[in-house]
Amino acid sequence: MRRPVRIGAALLGVVGLLASAACSAQPQAVSKQTIKIVYQKTDSFTALDKVFQDAKQEFEAANAGVTVDLEPIQANDDDYGTKLALAQRSQDTAPDVFYEDTFKVRSDVDAGYLLKLDSQLASWDEWSKFNEGAKAAGRGDDGSIYAVPLGTDTRAIWYNKTVLQKAGIPLPWQPKTWDDILAAARKMKAVDPSVIPFSMYAGKGTGEGTVMQSFYELLYGTGSSLYSESDKKWVVGSKGFTDSLQFLKTLYDEKLSVTPADALDSNVWKKVFGQWLPQGKMGATVEGSYAPSFWQKGGSYEWAGYAQDMGVAKFPTQFGQDPGGVSMSGGWTLAVGAKTKSPDLAFKFLTTAVNKKNALAFDVNNSQIAVRTDVASDPGYQAANPFVKDVSDLVGVTHYRPATADYPKISLAVQQATEAVITGKQSPAEAAAEYDASVKKLVGDTKVMQK
Amino acid sequence: MAVRDSFGRGSLRHRSPIQRSLRRRLRLLPVVPSILLLALFMLAPVAWSIYASFTNAALSGKAALNPQWVGLDNYARMLTDSAFPLSAWLTVVFVAVSAILGQNALGLVIALLMTRSGGTTASLVGTVVVASWILPEIVAAFAAYAYFSQDGTLNQLLGMIGVQGTNWLYAFPMAAIILANVWRGTAFSMLVYRAALSQVPRDVSEAALMDGARGWQRLAFITLPIIRGSVATNLMLITLQTLAVFTLIWVMTAGGPSNASTTLPVLAYQEAFKLGDIGYGTAIASVLILIGMVFGAVYVRLIRGAKL
Numbered sequence: 055m056r057r058p059v060r061i062g063a064a065l066l067g068v069v070g071l072l073a074s075a076a077c078s079a080q081p082q083a084v085s086k087q088t089i090k091i092v093y094q095k096t097d098s099f100t101a102l103d104k105v106f107q108d109a110k111q112e113f114e115a116a117n118a119g120v121t122v123d124l125e126p127i128q129a130n131d132d133d134y135g136t137k138l139a140l141a142q143r144s145q146d147t148a149p150d151v152f153y154e155d156t157f158k159v160r161s162d163v164d165a166g167y168l169l170k171l172d173s174q175l176a177s178w179d180e181w182s183k184f185n186e187g188a189k190a191a192g193r194g195d196d197g198s199i200y201a202v203p204l205g206t207d208t209r210a211i212w213y214n215k216t217v218l219q220k221a222g223i224p225l226p227w228q229p230k231t232w233d234d235i236l237a238a239a240r241k242m243k244a245v246d247p248s249v250i251p252f253s254m255y256a257g258k259g260t261g262e263g264t265v266m267q268s269f270y271e272l273l274y275g276t277g278s279s280l281y282s283e284s285d286k287k288w289v290v291g292s293k294g295f296t297d298s299l300q301f302l303k304t305l306y307d308e309k310l311s312v313t314p315a316d317a318l319d320s321n322v323w324k325k326v327f328g329q330w331l332p333q334g335k336m337g338a339t340v341e342g343s344y345a346p347s348f349w350q351k352g353g354s355y356e357w358a359g360y361a362q363d364m365g366v367a368k369f370p371t372q373f374g375q376d377p378g379g380v381s382m383s384g385g386w387t388l389a390v391g392a393k394t395k396s397p398d399l400a401f402k403f404l405t406t407a408v409n410k411k412n413a414l415a416f417d418v419n420n421s422q423i424a425v426r427t428d429v430a431s432d433p434g435y436q437a438a439n440p441f442v443k444d445v446s447d448l449v450g451v452t453h454y455r456p457a458t459a460d461y462p463k464i465s466l467a468v469q470q471a472t473e474a475v476i477t478g479k480q481s482p483a484e485a486a487a488e489y490d491a492s493v494k495k496l497v498g499d500t501k502v503m504q505k
Numbered sequence: 506m507a508v509r510d511s512f513g514r515g516s517l518r519h520r521s522p523i524q525r526s527l528r529r530r531l532r533l534l535p536v537v538p539s540i541l542l543l544a545l546f547m548l549a550p551v552a553w554s555i556y557a558s559f560t561n562a563a564l565s566g567k568a569a570l571n572p573q574w575v576g577l578d579n580y581a582r583m584l585t586d587s588a589f590p591l592s593a594w595l596t597v598v599f600v601a602v603s604a605i606l607g608q609n610a611l612g613l614v615i616a617l618l619m620t621r622s623g624g625t626t627a628s629l630v631g632t633v634v635v636a637s638w639i640l641p642e643i644v645a646a647f648a649a650y651a652y653f654s655q656d657g658t659l660n661q662l663l664g665m666i667g668v669q670g671t672n673w674l675y676a677f678p679m680a681a682i683i684l685a686n687v688w689r690g691t692a693f694s695m696l697v698y699r700a701a702l703s704q705v706p707r708d709v710s711e712a713a714l715m716d717g718a719r720g721w722q723r724l725a726f727i728t729l730p731i732i733r734g735s736v737a738t739n740l741m742l743i744t745l746q747t748l749a750v751f752t753l754i755w756v757m758t759a760g761g762p763s764n765a766s767t768t769l770p771v772l773a774y775q776e777a778f779k780l781g782d783i784g785y786g787t788a789i790a791s792v793l794i795l796i797g798m799v800f801g802a803v804y805v806r807l808i809r810g811a812k813l
Contacts, residue, residue: 132779136564136778136779136781139564139565139569139781140564143569158565161565161566162565164565164566164567164569164570165563165564165565165566165567165568165569165570166569166570167565167569257761257762258761259759259761314675314762315655315672315675315676315762318675318761318762320759459563459565459566459567459568462779462780462781463780463782466779466780470763473761473762473763474763477762477763479763495585495586
């Protein structure tokens, strides 16, 4: 019964890869001394490509006879995950080393895609240089380590000082409650109706961006949460959930954020980074600590003035309750494929790619928060952009997504709820009720709790 | 003729039944490669899709490692999933309005007009209509997106006459994808009908003309019955093509806003690849195959009827 599924899965994988046709352009030399590296590359994300190019040279020079086959996948985060998963399904297409989103680690470990790295890590002297909290990102449910983190991130409010100044808001700005945000946004709107005062993502168009850079900042600031780690259950029926939707509704109804049509465009973030903030047409937005990577020299939306014009503030809790701020963290890792024919060689390459020099280059070029202590203390890292300290401090109030196998579906249900509210299709209470019903249907009544 | 006939029959009579059946089988030999290719590339994926729809196969998680047989669970889920009925309805609307009504009727009208117009006009119109059809689907989809989007061609044209356009893809997603599919697919129907109309014997309609039949009467009672077979074939082909339209919708609206343009192929893709639930995604795809087969059966009956 399982065999046909595997064969079929392989077929599907092949079909999927043919259809995507984005990767594997070069003929694959099947030799034991070739290792295949799969990772993401887009027009606005080339930092990792550069790291792998350097690591390839370094590694091939040190290991004669070994060819490193780099196979970047050109796709956004969602599609990258899909293509990677399809490639994992067949021995012939599975990578030896690959770039893996932290929130997919646990579910992909369950799927048998990731190689357990415990024994290799034990004899790797640099593993002790990784900070303990970050190591957890690569841990499976069984407590073993399956992936090595490259960097992490936090989320904060990024605001344009000139727009706020024009509205008479004292700088540096630090809202204490949700109402402070609304008050400031209304002031900006009153002074110049053409600016977008405070943008927060919503809807399915921006995918994980909607939840990571918008909804969870709200939800986790109400004292509620998405998932109870202690009970291992999904939370439904919380007042915090409805309040968070209500906040988004207020923002969109009063036209304090972008129009709903813009919000549903999956490319809206490009306008935020590339046009609205640099041109002073947007007051503030909630975005990742990696924001400067777009504006710094060599970024996709170079903007020399960002260091002076932009400010960063932490996202407040609903009524200013403890701990006074909210942030969300994600980040990416490198992992070794479970189907690799040369696990030792693959792991050796992985260690080259995350050595101090390469990790530093990645963290600086991609504005990541360092996970290696030696990188974090490097003067080059601290001077990378003026905001490194501010966003690194947010690690103290940050939260992580519940990275279970059910998570992607729950996340979509949340995105759906935000979309229904900002487009006026449902009231916050109706959308929250529908979310509760979907969660119960998705994970079963035994895995939810009322809170 | 007579000689060959008697020769053939005579030789057959002298052969044993084994020889005869062998001969019949040998006759199949030339089509074996195409049958094998069809089985490998068409039947096998369909069979796998149907098989997978009875499992909980997934892209990630435990079910990716060991998919379990779940029987009819995926199909039962469709009945309780609010997205599915909406999606099935949108698919029917999309096929009925853009293919059966739009492409089919418009194709016929253009073909009829072309038979009456001069050679230059006909070839000019033909070129313009066919141009949208020969574009690769992804290019046509981007062109349609660029036409209907907020800062798109349509709104610029409207702006010139002082009308403030809306974001069509957001305000009227179904209308936008239906118009785009009509624009893209009409050429096919037009070509089929041009060929069919050229087969209509002129003396028949001339005789009707002599009897005093008006234009629409000749169309309804003479031309259409004669080309009934072509109509059925055309309907079958464009229905199946339109049922499977994915790229056009994905590029233009991605199924949104709020599932307002999520047809079954888009829903199947979302479930299987965005959410990694291959079991449910293939179940939706299997339903789509079933709908296609129902349409196909109806049209095949129409074609048979036409030939009698």
